[in-house]
Amino acid sequence: MTSRLAVAVAAVVAFATVVSAGGCRRDGCVGGDDGSCVPPSACGALPYQCDGQQGLLLKTQLGAADLPQRPDSKARATAGDFLLENDLVRVVLAAPSHPSELAPTGGGIIDLAPKTGGAVDQINAIYQAAGLLPRDAVHYDRFQEIGSPGEGFVGVVFRGHLEADSRVTVVTRYELRPCEPGVRVRSDLYNGASDPNTLYLADGLFWGDNGALPFVPGVGLGFRAPSLDLKHVADAWREGPFVAARTQAPPDAAYAVVPCDRAQSAGFNDPTLSAAGVPLATTLPGDGLHLERFIIAVPGPGLSPAVGEALQVRAKVHGETPPVTVSGRVVAAGQPFDGKSGRAASLLFYEPAFGPDPDDPARRKPWSEVVPGADGTFSLWLPADRSYRVQPFAFGLPAGPATSFIVARGPAEIGDLTLPAAAHLMATVTTTPGQPQAPGAAVYSELVVVPAAPTAGGDTPSLYGQFAGCNPMLGPPHGASPACNRAVSEDGNFNLLIPAPGHYYIYATRGPFATLDRADITIGPGEEVRVGLVVQSLSMLPAGVFSGDFHVHGAASYDSSIPDDDRVRSFLASGVDLVVATDHDVVTSYSSVLDAMGAADRLVVISGTEQTPNIPWFVVPGEDLPKTLGHFNFWPLTPDLTQPRSGAPWAELREPGQMMDDMEARFIGGGVRQLNHPLADSKLGRDQGFLRAIGYDPRTPIVPGASFAADVLLRTPGAVHRNIDWDAQEVMTGASPANWLHYRALWFSLLSQGIVRAGTANSDTHSLSLEQVGYPRNLVVHDPKDPEAAVLDVERFDEDVRRGHMVGTTGPVLDVSIIDDAGQEHRPGLEPIPLLSGPAQISMTITFAPWIPVTELRVIVNGVTHHIDITSDLPMQIDHLGTAALSTHTRQLSLSQFLPAPPYNGDAWLVVEAGIELDDPVDRDGDGLPDLSDDDTIRLSDPTLADYHAVVPGAWPVAFTNPFLLDLDGGGWQAPGLP
Numbered sequence: 001m002t003s004r005l006a007v008a009v010a011a012v013v014a015f016a017t018v019v020s021a022g023g024c025r026r027d028g029c030v031g032g033d034d035g036s037c038v039p040p041s042a043c044g045a046l047p048y049q050c051d052g053q054q055g056l057l058l059k060t061q062l063g064a065a066d067l068p069q070r071p072d073s074k075a076r077a078t079a080g081d082f083l084l085e086n087d088l089v090r091v092v093l094a095a096p097s098h099p100s101e102l103a104p105t106g107g108g109i110i111d112l113a114p115k116t117g118g119a120v121d122q123i124n125a126i127y128q129a130a131g132l133l134p135r136d137a138v139h140y141d142r143f144q145e146i147g148s149p150g151e152g153f154v155g156v157v158f159r160g161h162l163e164a165d166s167r168v169t170v171v172t173r174y175e176l177r178p179c180e181p182g183v184r185v186r187s188d189l190y191n192g193a194s195d196p197n198t199l200y201l202a203d204g205l206f207w208g209d210n211g212a213l214p215f216v217p218g219v220g221l222g223f224r225a226p227s228l229d230l231k232h233v234a235d236a237w238r239e240g241p242f243v244a245a246r247t248q249a250p251p252d253a254a255y256a257v258v259p260c261d262r263a264q265s266a267g268f269n270d271p272t273l274s275a276a277g278v279p280l281a282t283t284l285p286g287d288g289l290h291l292e293r294f295i296i297a298v299p300g301p302g303l304s305p306a307v308g309e310a311l312q313v314r315a316k317v318h319g320e321t322p323p324v325t326v327s328g329r330v331v332a333a334g335q336p337f338d339g340k341s342g343r344a345a346s347l348l349f350y351e352p353a354f355g356p357d358p359d360d361p362a363r364r365k366p367w368s369e370v371v372p373g374a375d376g377t378f379s380l381w382l383p384a385d386r387s388y389r390v391q392p393f394a395f396g397l398p399a400g401p402a403t404s405f406i407v408a409r410g411p412a413e414i415g416d417l418t419l420p421a422a423a424h425l426m427a428t429v430t431t432t433p434g435q436p437q438a439p440g441a442a443v444y445s446e447l448v449v450v451p452a453a454p455t456a457g458g459d460t461p462s463l464y465g466q467f468a469g470c471n472p473m474l475g476p477p478h479g480a481s482p483a484c485n486r487a488v489s490e491d492g493n494f495n496l497l498i499p500a501p502g503h504y505y506i507y508a509t510r511g512p513f514a515t516l517d518r519a520d521i522t523i524g525p526g527e528e529v530r531v532g533l534v535v536q537s538l539s540m541l542p543a544g545v546f547s548g549d550f551h552v553h554g555a556a557s558y559d560s561s562i563p564d565d566d567r568v569r570s571f572l573a574s575g576v577d578l579v580v581a582t583d584h585d586v587v588t589s590y591s592s593v594l595d596a597m598g599a600a601d602r603l604v605v606i607s608g609t610e611q612t613p614n615i616p617w618f619v620v621p622g623e624d625l626p627k628t629l630g631h632f633n634f635w636p637l638t639p640d641l642t643q644p645r646s647g648a649p650w651a652e653l654r655e656p657g658q659m660m661d662d663m664e665a666r667f668i669g670g671g672v673r674q675l676n677h678p679l680a681d682s683k684l685g686r687d688q689g690f691l692r693a694i695g696y697d698p699r700t701p702i703v704p705g706a707s708f709a710a711d712v713l714l715r716t717p718g719a720v721h722r723n724i725d726w727d728a729q730e731v732m733t734g735a736s737p738a739n740w741l742h743y744r745a746l747w748f749s750l751l752s753q754g755i756v757r758a759g760t761a762n763s764d765t766h767s768l769s770l771e772q773v774g775y776p777r778n779l780v781v782h783d784p785k786d787p788e789a790a791v792l793d794v795e796r797f798d799e800d801v802r803r804g805h806m807v808g809t810t811g812p813v814l815d816v817s818i819i820d821d822a823g824q825e826h827r828p829g830l831e832p833i834p835l836l837s838g839p840a841q842i843s844m845t846i847t848f849a850p851w852i853p854v855t856e857l858r859v860i861v862n863g864v865t866h867h868i869d870i871t872s873d874l875p876m877q878i879d880h881l882g883t884a885a886l887s888t889h890t891r892q893l894s895l896s897q898f899l900p901a902p903p904y905n906g907d908a909w910l911v912v913e914a915g916i917e918l919d920d921p922v923d924r925d926g927d928g929l930p931d932l933s934d935d936d937t938i939r940l941s942d943p944t945l946a947d948y949h950a951v952v953p954g955a956w957p958v959a960f961t962n963p964f965l966l967d968l969d970g971g972g973w974q975a976p977g978l979p
Contacts, residue, residue, distance in 0.1 A: 055086050075092075084156070109183075122249075122253045156174050168199075173187075182309070188289070189288060191288070197282070207274065209271055210770075213245060217240055219364070244303055248477075252302070324407050329415070331416045351365045395474065395499045396463065429517075437491075445508055448506075484767075484769030503522045504522075506531055510574075511574045513537065547777050550778060562767050580608045613651045613654065634666075634673055660725060695708065733762060742929045744960075748860075752975055759962050781805045816961050840894075842893055911962070
């Protein structure tokens with residue numbers, strides 16, 4: 001997998017260890033693959049004892065009948081794949097013809113789930129790395145079944161070679177035995193080329209940013225790791241006795257990879273990606289490498305189940321002293337402290353126990369982490385004959401002093417560890433003042449807990465230094481409710497543990513088209529407080545308008561782990577009418593969850609996907625490393641479990657036009673192609689924004705020969721579509737005002753050039769905490785005169801999206817029309833409007849909930865902004881927690897005052913915005929993209945935004961229309977051109 005990282009050879013050679021041919025063993029296939037060789041069984045010194053076959057099963061080339069109808073969210077098994085199973089673990093290997101994630105073919109692990117403890121698959125992918133350059137990717141093209149239950153094992157052997165050199169062969173054997181909580185794996189590599197190769201044989205573990213949190217024992221390591229820079233991989237290179245990982249969301253699972261044929265594995269560790277294998281080596285012609293490992297999957301919660309199993313494997317395989325059990329109890333105010341699956345309490349165990357600064361994260365060597373049970377007790381395995389310290393954590397912060405203890409070679413009992421008592425918050429959200437909610441009634445709502453005053457100094461809550469930014473941290477930020485400082489409910493009832501003592505504001509919200517309520521509480525350790533909150537729906541949307549979020553992620557995405565039921569509760573609590581399920585590289589649907597909740601009539605879900613290339617390959621002049629070409633959403637699609645990725649094409653090594661071609665036959669009816677976050681930064685070598693990746697400057701024209709980027713955009717790389725042939729592009733992605741200004745400037749640039757695309761506004765939400773569903777969202781407008789306008793028809797809805805019949809918003813509702821001299825009303829869209837003569841009028845109505853501030857309207861014509869202050873229309877005092885919308889603020893003005901003076905030099909496009917005051921943005925750094933002014937930055941910290949920011953941190957209250965294309969001279973609409 002690291003072969004995908006495109007690191008320069010010179011950087012590798014600088015720290016490679018040269019190994020002579022005489023140092024290589026030639027058993028199995030390390031001397032070359034003759035088509036019949038089979039690597040020996042891995043981890044031969046590892047005995048597990050049990051009676052009988054213990055459910056040992058091999059299913060090869062799975063058929064449709066073998067696939068579960070409602071698989072785990074991350075399950076990727078499909079027809080043609082291979083299933084290895086015993087009573088403890090389920091392993092699915094991708095067929096060679098099924099590439100997945102970063103792997104160019106199958107042959108890797110795509111599902112790995114414990115079968116006990118209620119755990120589910122929480123692995124994205126584990127596959128082999130065979131180098132640090134793209135050409136060194138392992139390409140498997142053949143397979144061989146081995147073993148049978150009667151022989152005491154089942155397995156599959158995959159045969160292949162490096163992507164660009166068939167002379168370098170790779171053969172990998174997967175083997176499952178009875179009673180074993182993991183799979184034995186051995187890979188043999190042979191350099192049959194005539195030249196030396198710097199090769200790295202390893203497993204790539206693709207965690208995907210926000211899922212399982214990886215861990216490597218080592219000084220200054222544990223859950224922490226050196227920053228991974230693709231140009232300086234050596235700086236992140238470490239060795240360790242195993243790699244382990246804990247999940248953030250239930251049903252919990254824990255994983256570990258233990259080397260069997262060497263004492264330490266070498267590689268790097270990152271929340272996105274870990275690599276663990278042999279040391280880097282210059283492999284001479286005729287040399288071979290092999291790697292043996294045991295890959296473990298056990299039920300959680302926390303890390304300790306996997307670490308304990310890994311330590312016992314090492315004792316058996318490497319002759320280390322067997323680990324010992326360490327037990328104790330966590331108490332608060334003399335009572336057992338329930339760890340709540342790691343949401344409220346956990347314990348980190350590390351060395352050294354004594355000496356200077358033993359608690360300094362840079363000096364300590366973490367070994368494991370454990371979550372107390374419901375009765376406060378805990379037990380874990382640790383290496384024998386050592387001294388340790390244990391640091392209790394609660395709500396993401398150290399809780400109480402660390403304790404030192406010594407273990408010998410027998411079980412150790414360390415007694416009680418005392419934590420401050422948590423507080424207990426019980427909240428009820430209802431929808432009608434003075435009336436209790438009917439038992440069993442659905443009140444989908446979200447609760448947000450915010451400190452009443454900023455925290456002065458001290459540490460920021462995090463998961464052991466990862467995923468900081470939540471205050472308070474009621475649970476892992478990418479996990480189940482409560483996550484970060486938020487929780488969701490389907491009946492309006494919340495029962496939460498919160499840090500104490502504390503002074504908090506407790507907010508209840510049901511989206512921007514409802515009121516907001518807030519309670520002010522001060523609570524001490526062990527205390528209980530009950531609050532009642534009322535959130536009423538507001539009639540704000542005009543007839544024929546439906547709100548939708550076209551960019552959302554759940555647990556099926558490699559970078560998300562929120563459980564599907566909480567994901568659906570968050571959709572329903574946000575008040576959206578429709579979501580497009582756009583998980584990365586897989587087609588998903590939430591229909592079974594909606595049906596189970598009895599909420600299928602409350603929300604329309606359209607199945608789609610976000611095509612997300614992860615393999616850098618595209619060369620851009622002047623760039624050191626190759627690129628990926630951004631992210632694109634496609635819908636509507638139909639999930640098909642019998643196809644890889646449930647029907648999503650493999651997105652790698654494709655230009656956008658080719659991705660569009662790939663999707664054409666998969667659409668249901670007319671499809672929608674959306675350019676996502678076009679200027680987003682790259683992340684670990686993965687370019688998330690297409691136009692940033694190719695270096696497009698919005699000040700330059702998109703015409704042949706104008707620039708490299710222009711030529712890429714206008715190219716037809718496949719059969720039909722050009723790279724620029726998307727239907728819609730995100731003008732807002734998430735709530736960042738800085739990103740909005742950038743994407744808006746790009747959209748305006750394209751409009752001025754006559755490249756007219758619908759503008760959308762989407763949350764790109766992955767969790768409860770980082771982004772909020774429906775902030776922003778799209779208000780899709782169907783013709784209100786249509787007798788069927790009140791019914792949400794998906795095909796008609798998508799047609800309105802393609803035609804730009806919509807408004808994007810982070811809360812306000814904006815209704816704008818242009819009324820020509822004949823009295824005909826025109827709404828935003830991509831159809832030109834003829835305005836030949838007469839006094840055309842522009843009518844603008846803004847409606848917003850009392851907790852969402854709005855102070856001005858903006859009319860933008862060909863990039864020039866006209867500001868209209870509406871503060872004089874507003875009450876002097878606004879009660880943010882009031883129960884009535886501030887509605888029907890209407891302005892009807894002569895259109896001519898906003899248009900360029902005749903004779904017209906080209907026609908015009910017009911966009912209307914409403915929100916808080918915004919300065920005309922200025923490009924401060926000369927990159928062609930506008931930036932927030934100092935005054936705008938000050939406005940973001942204005943106290944009047946505090947309640948709004950509690951719900952949508954850092955957002956800018958704004959709504960924008962799609963363009964009006966004004967044909968001013970009657971000759972057909974012509975773009976005005978770039979300034």
